[in-house]
Each structure stands twice: as C-alpha cells, then as structure tokens.
Amino acid sequence: MNQAEWYPQINQDRCISCGDCITQCPEDALGQQNGKAALVYPERCAYCSHCEDICPSNAIELPFLIVMKHHKREGV
Template sequence: MTHFNDRPVPIIDPRLCDGCGSCVRACPTKALALQDGKAIVADPLACEYNGLCEAVCPVQAITRPFEIVIAEEETTFSNSTKVVEKD
C-alpha cells in the first residue's frame, strides 16, 4: 500500500496515464499535478482520499489502496450499525 506519513495516497500508474489532466482538475484540494505529461500526487498531505481522481480518470490509471481491518466480534465503531441476524 502506498502511504505518506501513515496516510494512504492514490496510486497513479504512469504507464496508463495519458496526461489528460482530468484528475488534476477534479481534485478539490489540488493534491495532484501534471509533471512531464503525467499525473502525480504532488501534495500528499492535501489529499482527502475522496476518490474523485479515480472516478474521473478515463484510462483507469488511478487506484486507491485500502486496508481490510478485521475487528473482534463485539467491536463497534462510531457511526456504525450493528447487524444482528434473526433466528
């Protein structure tokens, strides 16, 4: 997984990126930029990891890594709903 200061950042595959700039224009925090005709994460600390760049990329050059966290059975998280199956 790609991280910067323990924060996840999008992965941009330079082999797929065609340099169209759609992701750069879509990023509300200006975390992305074009360099040498390819998109890069220019300001990883500004990235909100909202997925807009991934959604607008016409060649699917951007992916957002994720982690799967397995919680213990009775663990709940804020703003979560516990699902209970009925017998």
C-alpha cells in the same frame, strides 16, 4: 506502515495526460510531472477517490485496508 503506500497510486504508463484528475481534485492535491498526472501535494489528499472514479484510463487506484470495527486501530 509507510504512509506513502496509502496515497493514490498513479500508473504513469496508463496515464494519458488528459488532466481531468488535476482540474477536478477538490483538494488541489494533483499536478503534472514530466507531462503526467502526479500527487504533488500528498498532504492535501482527502482520500475522496474522485480521481480514481473519473480517470478515463483507470490509471489511478486507491489502496484500502479492510478491518473489522473492533480491529479499527490495528494494522496502521
């Protein structure tokens, strides 16, 4: 599985460049690229989903894998 597919996805068309996610990310993983929010330090992302919760334009989404406990190691 491509690790990048598990990072927060930022829809640049929906992003209104408010900067809320950048200033409020507890891990400082987000920054600005071409005037829009971007995951500039993906290795810092702790997958807390705070950016997804606060984005006023629903531009950020976090993908999930849904597994049974005994299948926890599968699929990644």
